[in-house]
Amino acid sequence: MNIKVVTSKEAIEQAYHIRTVVFVDEQKVSPEEELDSYDETAIHFVAYDQDKPIAASRLRFVDQYGKLERICVLKAYRGQSIGKQLIKAMEAVIAEEGYQHAKLNGQTHAEAFYQRLGYQTISEQFMDAGIPHVTMVKQLT
Numbered sequence: 001m002n003i004k005v006v007t008s009k010e011a012i013e014q015a016y017h018i019r020t021v022v023f024v025d026e027q028k029v030s031p032e033e034e035l036d037s038y039d040e041t042a043i044h045f046v047a048y049d050q051d052k053p054i055a056a057s058r059l060r061f062v063d064q065y066g067k068l069e070r071i072c073v074l075k076a077y078r079g080q081s082i083g084k085q086l087i088k089a090m091e092a093v094i095a096e097e098g099y100q101h102a103k104l105n106g107q108t109h110a111e112a113f114y115q116r117l118g119y120q121t122i123s124e125q126f127m128d129a130g131i132p133h134v135t136m137v138k139q140l141t
Helices: 009-026 082-096 108-116
Strands: 002-005 043-049 052-062 065-073 101-107 126-128 131-139
Touching (some): 002 082, 009 065, 043 082
Antiparallel strands (some): 052 065, 126 131
8 A cells, every 4th residue: 555645636636536435425425515625725645555546635734733634545445554544644744844733623433543543532522514523633743
């Protein structure tokens, strides 16, 4: 498996396709909510199995945080630590950019997964796109 920061139009389309499959098709998030104006300025990541795109995410810098967003893995590839590797790649970019904290709004069903990676819940549950979420943070250094 190989994780790349998106640098081409083809790769950004691959990221959008994975997000659409996971969030729009599987989780019934509206396309307008999933693909938003933040996509234009975010750093996008795609994970590949050989040459096949299998996971995607995006990273933005908000206040003092690197904010991990839209983390998703195609169903056939879940349970193989791909999400963990994607998060580690994003955290490396956050640190390279000089930030010491990561933040994410995680779906509550994935809260324990993020906790195992060192994230702490700092909010009550809230709804985003009709799905329960919590805000979580991690000190990187």
